[in-house]
Amino acid sequence: MDYEILYKTLIGLFVASTLAIVVSKLRGKKLRLPPGPLPVPIFGNWLQIGDDLNHRNLSDLARRFGEVLLLRMGQRNLVVVSSPELAREVLHTQGVEFGSRTRNVVFDIFTGKGQDMVFTVYGDHWRKMRRIMTVPFFTNKVVQQYRYGWEYEIGRVVEDVRANPKAATDGIVLRQKLQLMMYNNMYRIMFDRRFESEDDPLFVKLKALNGERSRLAQSFEYNYGDFIPILRPFLRGYLKICKEVKERRLQLFKDYFLEDRKKLVSTKGSESVNNGQLKCAIDHILDAVKKGEINEDNVLYIVENINVAAIETTLWSIEWAIAELVNHPHIQQKLRDELDTVLGKGTQITEPDTYKLPYLQAVIKETLRLRMAIPLLVPHMNLQEAKLKSFDIPAESKILVNAWWLANNPDHWTRPEEFRPERFLEEESKVEPNGNDFRYLPFGVGRRSCPGIILALPILGITVGRLVQNFELLPPKGMEKLDTTEKGGQFSLHILKHSTIVAKPREV
Ligand code: HEM
Secondary structure, eight states: OOHHHHHHHHHHHHHHHHHHHHHHHHHOOOOOOOOOSOOBTTTBTHHHHOSOOOHHHHHHHHHHHOSEEEEEETTEEEEEEOSHHHHHIIIIITTTTTBEEOOOHHHHHHTTTTTSSTTSOSSHHHHHHHHHHHHHHSSHHHHHHHHHHHHHHHHHHHHHHHHOHHHHTTOBOHHHHHHHHHHHHHHHHHHSOOOSSTTOHHHHHHHHHHHHHHHHHHOSTTHHHHHSGGGGGGGHHHHHHHHHHHHHHHHHIIIIIIHHHHHHHHHHOHHHHHTTSSOOHHHHHHHHHHTTSSOHHHHHHHHHHHIIIIIIHHHHHHHHHHHHHHHOHHHHHHHHHHHHHHHOTTOOOOGGGGGGOHHHHHHHHHHHHHTOSSTTOSOEEOSSOEEETTEEEOTTOEEEEOHHHHTTOTTTSSSTTSOOGGGGTTTTTTOOTTSSSTTOOTTOOSTTSOTTHHHHHHHHHHHHHHHHHHEEEEOOTTOSSOOOOEEEOSSOEEESSOOOBEEEEOOO
16 A cells, blocks of 8 residues: 555545534534434544444444434444334335435446436436336236246256256255346346356356446445545545446447347337337337437446346345245245145146245245345435434435344344244234335335335245245255355345255155
């Protein structure tokens, strides 16, 4: 590190913070801020709290400071909301006021400063993107159009695993096959495309770039430059890598998917496209470009959003469900019994069946409760100064709703630390994942809630159902349980180890 630059930076930092204190005193406006640990100059609470603002650490803070608390992370205000009442306030009652998103320096790069949908502020651009994406992605018609494809993909996974004798003895890393399946489920919708195998060079490239994007964006490594802007020059190397990954990734989407699709549509003619035979999501999105509603960059950012928001989240949830079922064999058996009784042994579950299987639904709900893929939701933001209870929330605060704590707080749930699907058939039988109860928000609720819930739930049902119907899922020899250590990121939660799982085929 160049010590002269560091020295000058620290002097600059000192002068800037002194000036900020003087200016705020002169302005004289006294805000009634939410409680929180005592901040120190420049760093705020950063040195006390550290980088890892995960759902469990934030739950501990909620126990100390209450349902709304403020953390000063360098220059940033971070407000943590931890009660169903205040979640309702942020996501529903004041949904417009708190309906924007914060982006940090890294998300600015990956989303072209909010040219996408997920990370754009609440306003006209967001409304337009959400409208344009609804018909091609987020309706029951899409589910009915693509469910046969999803059933085919999990069928292929089952066939592959059955064909591999090692799966029944030493075990395999099931995740790799499920990852290919999830890409195929989504690339069918987006581009009417699929990848034949895990070794397909295009799939390998795509997976690597998406993986890099997620790692770079979810890491805590760059917090210092985000919290203390004057330290940003030290992030130059990190941000350069982010820019390179972003460019290569968008170029890949463009060259190998978007342009290919345009060519295909132009050779087949718009006739067949308009018949609906060929129309996939990107055709609808390109219609919006033709009408001048969005530009081609927006199209690439839509593809970027789906790659992250749809594929990873659903895959993580499937992995968690499998891990819990392996670690709770009696629950796995109970689910298998339900599938055999309701569908008949040997009848492979399809999408319409998922609604006839209450225990399967309960297993999925319980997985999403205990192992929420996005436990703090995607950070919200208030563009203007706002109020929560009697507290003032400074403009442009990052608002984290600790949805995991809402669903795991022992004051509101019976023995929440247990994986017990029965709760959703007994004391919590009225609770649904669509946000009908503010204690349970795995997909958020309100304006910025997850529109992909309509796809995610049937995919989860078909996938978990087929695996349990076809295999007895066990930990590898010599292990009693799978390791379920969590790995959190800026706002993601997945299983740390992609475990080997023994899949013993059942006679069907
Ligand atoms: C199990 C799977 C999934 C989970 C747990 C999940 C969860 C979430 C959560 C918690 C949010 C943020 C809500 C908020 O900030 O208030 C979100 C946003 C979003 N999700 Fe999902 N999601 C899943 C699957 C999907 C799928 C399959 C798609 C697309 C096909 C999708 C697309 C989106 C989009 C576009 C947003 C941003 C909405 C906005 O900002 O207006 N998600 N998701």
